[in-house]
Amino acid sequence: MKVIVDQNKCVASGQCVLSAPEVFDQREEDGIVVLLTETPPEHLADDVRQATALCPARVIWVEEQEQKE
Amino acid sequence: MRLDNRETIGFDALIIATGVAPRRLPDSDLAGVHVLRTLDDALHLRAALPTGPRVVVVGAGLLGTEVAAATRTMNLKVTVVEPEPVPVRRPFGDRIGALVGELHRDHGTRLRCGIPVRRLRGAAGRVTGADLGDGTTLPADVVVLALGSAPATRWLTGSGLRLGDGVECDALCQAAPGIYAAGDIASWHNQRFCTRMRLEHRMNATEQAMAAAGNLLGDAEPFAPVPYFWTDQYDTRIQAYGIFPPDADVRIVHGDPVDGYFAAAYGHHGRVVGVLGWNTPRRVRTSRRLVAERASWTALTDTPALRSATVN
Ligand SMILES: Cc1cc2nc3c(=O)[nH]c(=O)nc-3n(C[C@H](O)[C@H](O)[C@H](O)COP(=O)(O)OP(=O)(O)OC[C@H]3O[C@@H](n4cnc5c(N)ncnc54)[C@H](O)[C@@H]3O)c2cc1C
Ligand code: SF4
Numbered sequence: 001m002k003v004i005v006d007q008n009k010c011v012a013s014g015q016c017v018l019s020a021p022e023v024f025d026q027r028e029e030d031g032i033v034v035l036l037t038e039t040p041p042e043h044l045a046d047d048v049r050q051a052t053a054l055c056p057a058r059v060i061w062v063e064e065q066e067q068k069e
Numbered sequence: 070m071r072l073d074n075r076e077t078i079g080f081d082a083l084i085i086a087t088g089v090a091p092r093r094l095p096d097s098d099l100a101g102v103h104v105l106r107t108l109d110d111a112l113h114l115r116a117a118l119p120t121g122p123r124v125v126v127v128g129a130g131l132l133g134t135e136v137a138a139a140t141r142t143m144n145l146k147v148t149v150v151e152p153e154p155v156p157v158r159r160p161f162g163d164r165i166g167a168l169v170g171e172l173h174r175d176h177g178t179r180l181r182c183g184i185p186v187r188r189l190r191g192a193a194g195r196v197t198g199a200d201l202g203d204g205t206t207l208p209a210d211v212v213v214l215a216l217g218s219a220p221a222t223r224w225l226t227g228s229g230l231r232l233g234d235g236v237e238c239d240a241l242c243q244a245a246p247g248i249y250a251a252g253d254i255a256s257w258h259n260q261r262f263c264t265r266m267r268l269e270h271r272m273n274a275t276e277q278a279m280a281a282a283g284n285l286l287g288d289a290e291p292f293a294p295v296p297y298f299w300t301d302q303y304d305t306r307i308q309a310y311g312i313f314p315p316d317a318d319v320r321i322v323h324g325d326p327v328d329g330y331f332a333a334a335y336g337h338h339g340r341v342v343g344v345l346g347w348n349t350p351r352r353v354r355t356s357r358r359l360v361a362e363r364a365s366w367t368a369l370t371d372t373p374a375l376r377s378a379t380v381n
Contacts, residue, residue, distance in 0.1 A: 012299075012306060012350040013272070013299060013350075014350060014354035015272065015297070017354060018354065018357070026350060026351045027351075028351055030306075031306070031351055054272070054275055054276065056271045056272050056275070
């Protein structure tokens with residue numbers, strides 16, 4: 001999966017970090033989201049989907065990629 | 070369930086999520102008087118501001134203070150009237166409420182705390198001012214009523230459901246067999262804090278909706294979140310995890326209010342029940358676990374430098 005965030009609309013709630021700390025962090029000074037990896041490993045996919053659902057500003061999107069054989 | 074057009078819809082399971090409706094003052098049906106709940110409300114209010122009106126905000130809760138900050142940032146003359154001695158007293162208590170009051174005064178917003186609005190004045194169907202409890206009248210072209218809201222339960226009258234402060238549910242968000250409630254309207258027993266609560270917070274609407282839907286489908290999982298909400302006022306971002314009872318003990322645990330950034334912890338019955346960050350988004354998130362784990366209040370307050378306890 002590929003993860004996209006919009007830092008301009010992020011409200012610094014940190015919910016994404018609580019859901020998937022390996023994928024998201026926050027800037028120290030203002031708490032705005034920082035994407036640690038655009039293409040997280042498969043075992044973190046559910047955590048990332050949880051972050052997408054919970055983000056109060058709705059600024060996290062995932063592009064699901066076709067499974068390769 | 071019967072709709073307004075007399076159509077009837079049967080159901081096997083129901084989730085009630087009708088939210089809350091803003092409170093109004095009696096006789097406030099005047100042009101220039103606004104409430105803020107829907108997108109249309111927001112557009113109407115914004116459309117009334119470019120002419121440079123004198124603004125009076127009734128109520129200094131989270132909504133009233135945010136409206137005041139937003140209108141003040143547009144360089145308007147803004148007065149907030151609140152019967153409590155400090156703003157946002159109910160969500161945050163006296164100490165943080167006083168700091169929010171200072172923040173507003175520093176930005177040139179007038180605060181009239183400790184005084185209720187008695188009634189609005191109007192002429193030819195338009196608001197002209199607000200009569201206050203001390204006998205004075207504040208002239209106003211725009212009045213925003215931010216008096217809180219009441220659960221939208223009227224349509225449930227006679228349904229047999231328990232309607233107290235909202236739709237009363239158990240720990241699973243269930244109001245009756247097959248009937249669940251979520252969001253602003255739902256009062257439920259939060260087992261983590263051993264208390265009934267009803268939250269009007271954005272994150273709770275999402276999380277409780279997911280929990281109620283899951284339980285409706287058979288999860289049988291008590292909904293016991295650490296509540297979270299935030300408020301942005303001027304350039305200050307306040308974020309809060311947990312609950313903030315009025316009789317809680319409050320300690321600054323990081324930074325200093327004088328510097329414009331700090332974190333505070335709230336203790337109640339020997340436990341950390343809430344943490345609040347003032348321009349410290351990352352710090353408050355890492356401190357959330359003190360609330361989630363119901364950390365001992367005395368252990369926290371006995372540690373003079375608790376930086377080590379709050380870094381993740
Ligand atoms: C101006 C404003 C600012 C806010 N800012 C913040 C913030 O910064 N942070 C934060 O955490 N929270 C904030 N909130 C709170 C947050 O928006 C709410 O907690 C959240 O929207 C609640 O969601 P809900 O689905 O329970 O209710 P709502 O979003 O109110 O949805 C209820 C829906 O039910 C409909 N309805 C009502 N009665 C009936 C009926 N009889 N039949 C059918 N439909 C009906 C309503 O029209 C409405 O569409 C703010 C709220 C407002 C008004
Ligand atoms: S959950 Fe959304 S709003 Fe909150 S920090 Fe992450 S991206 Fe920003």
